[in-house]
Amino acid sequence: MPGILKLHLTEIIPNKLDTGMKKFKAYSKAQSDERIRNDAHIKIRDFYSYLLQARDPETGKGFSEDELLSEASVLIVAGSDTASTVLAATLFYLLHNPPTLTHLTETLRSTFSTLESIRSSPALNTCAYLRACLDEAMRFSPPVGGLMPREVLAGGAVIDGEFFPEGVEVGVPHYALSHNEAYYPDSFSYRPERWIVGSGRELTEKGDMGTEGYGTEESVQLAQSAFCAFSIGPRGCLGKGMAYMEMSLVLARVLWLYDVKLQAGSTLGEGNESFAEGRRRRGEFQLIDTFVSKADGPMVEFKLRAE
Numbered sequence: 001m002p003g004i005l006k007l008h009l010t011e012i013i014p015n016k017l018d019t020g021m022k023k024f025k026a027y028s029k030a031q032s033d034e035r036i037r038n039d040a041h042i043k044i045r046d047f048y049s050y051l052l053q054a055r056d057p058e059t060g061k062g063f064s065e066d067e068l069l070s071e072a073s074v075l076i077v078a079g080s081d082t083a084s085t086v087l088a089a090t091l092f093y094l095l096h097n098p099p100t101l102t103h104l105t106e107t108l109r110s111t112f113s114t115l116e117s118i119r120s121s122p123a124l125n126t127c128a129y130l131r132a133c134l135d136e137a138m139r140f141s142p143p144v145g146g147l148m149p150r151e152v153l154a155g156g157a158v159i160d161g162e163f164f165p166e167g168v169e170v171g172v173p174h175y176a177l178s179h180n181e182a183y184y185p186d187s188f189s190y191r192p193e194r195w196i197v198g199s200g201r202e203l204t205e206k207g208d209m210g211t212e213g214y215g216t217e218e219s220v221q222l223a224q225s226a227f228c229a230f231s232i233g234p235r236g237c238l239g240k241g242m243a244y245m246e247m248s249l250v251l252a253r254v255l256w257l258y259d260v261k262l263q264a265g266s267t268l269g270e271g272n273e274s275f276a277e278g279r280r281r282r283g284e285f286q287l288i289d290t291f292v293s294k295a296d297g298p299m300v301e302f303k304l305r306a307e
Ligand code: HEM
Pocket: 074, 075, 078, 079, 080, 082, 083, 086, 143, 144, 148, 229, 230, 231, 232, 234, 235, 236, 237, 238, 239, 240, 242, 243
């Protein structure tokens, strides 16, 4: 991978892409400079507080301006694009699965009596159906859908019966793992129930066909064992807790306050034979992998709830 840097690809990158990069770098620099300028007045410790105070244990040096700028760029992309993609995907799947939308909306409106009571709290954190709706959207359409490369260390590694020598990069794309039927049966159906022990039985009793076998202790454990939207291990997402908090808050408040429906005439997610192979499936929120993701829609109508 580092070899790519030596190819000087930036010199042949199309103008439009390059202009976008320059704009983004300028934005990141402005944000970073402003944060550094205001450091003395900032009382709450945030990611940047730790970066500004960090010292190399051997040299005693802090991060250079360029290094801080690079961290700022990572944090801006990692912290904004991902969570907004998940919120768009969750709204898409809820709007394409009306009983699920109704169940989540009713759960939120009966759990919280006022809009203001929906805040970072145990009640929000333990709202299992809300969390399951987010997790199922991240599984179906992972916001970081590609693979997170990992380099094989000295001595090589045997993976799935194959030997990989030292230095080789390996990885499994999150999208592929998220649709592995061994972990996620009926993987192209949006089923938050697969994340909640006991919920499949309830659904089957209500007559929702095809839900048998969902939500058993073993099936939930199996689903969780392969969940990788945030990656896992020491390089896994640093902002996972914060991401859950902001996504839960936004989704819960929106559905508590508004009745939502798809914009009239919307054909998003209807599939079409003219689409490229792999993009024709009905009911899937399509993402384009750009390390994070590019998405289209959904276009949603919001109406203040009646009572
Ligand atoms: C739904 C939201 C999010 C998803 C799906 C997500 C996903 C990921 C993934 C897949 C990685 C790569 C880990 C690896 O290489 O193994 C990552 C890294 C990272 N994420 Fe997130 N992320 C989200 C939100 C956030 C937020 C809100 C922040 C902070 C503001 C954040 C900060 C970071 C940072 C700093 C890294 C780099 C960690 C490292 O290299 O040690 N992320 N994230």
